[in-house]
Amino acid sequence: MSAGAPPRPAGVDAELRARISALSEEGWEIWRRFDTEVRQNEWHPFVPADYEVVLDALIELRAPGLRFLEWGSATGVITIMADLLGFEAYGLELDGELVDVARGLAERYGSSAKFVAGSFIPSGYRYRPKGGDGRIGTIGDGASGYPALGHPLEDFDLVFGYPWHGEEPLMHDLMRAYGGRGARLLLHGGGTAGVRVFRDGKQVV
Template structure:
């Protein structure tokens, strides 16, 4: 079962390093330019999150919650903003994305911003973890094998991605990760929770951005 983690009311008052602000501003410009193009097919399921609030949430969780490990996974990483935010906080990060066009932009984000974030004291001084390898971005389906059966609606956007299971490529399973982040489409947040509850390790944390001023966190615990 999943146990909700009560987030502080003043979460949005937590300080954000200037370098994170700069990266977020740059990515918003890139995303707007990408979405304004008329000469390429639009990816309707790709919507940018409130990356500042996501940073504040992950920063607070890193500081206040017990972690079962150091691996962080982003379901549907897009431009890899959250993957890089988590990397700046000291996690070993992997992003999974099914759309090859978005994955190309994600790799560019990592190339442009990873070392900049890591080399700034205003970012790295906020945590004590040792930064390891550059975040890994993988094309594939973020749903563990068989988890589609947990959905009560076959039209959910997370279903039907005709790509290889990403966990096979990684040589990992969902229960190898301490923290998972998702931005569920309206109406599929419960499905993401069911998948996480079924496949995540006990003690792992699910973070969901569900819309403006709506971020949630859950911990997987043993059934009573």
């Protein structure tokens, strides 16, 4: 994990904003096709975040040398946004076909974001909440993706998640167990609007 708190860079210029806008528009078009061709035939957990809301949060938090991870990166739009903003950006996604889509999208937008097929749950982790219900909701089972990423969870400065309702406690538990000291967890959705930012288990934004 990167040390220190370097100063934030200047705002997003018009050219980069236009590039990210085009990325978002293509992301929504990919989603519409996915919803028609896949989700209307069988249930799938992928639902896109509000890209503009997440973008605004990433702009506020960007700084040189920060490493970003998206849990459940799907088509990769948010991870690519992070890369274009200057983060060292990685995405983990269980669905290998969506990983292929994300890699293609990254190539089209000149992004070096890295995508790996695998679970964002580290090997050996067991969710044991105080209430005793250790189900992991829609997150799904699969081999941990961290070995293929080349970084354990503790190496990331910012981790983004878009939990379905009821999955947020597990994400907090993962950060307590494996996240780096001072790392920020960004959560969007889960029954609330906007992007909430947590550091060491406490909400800061």
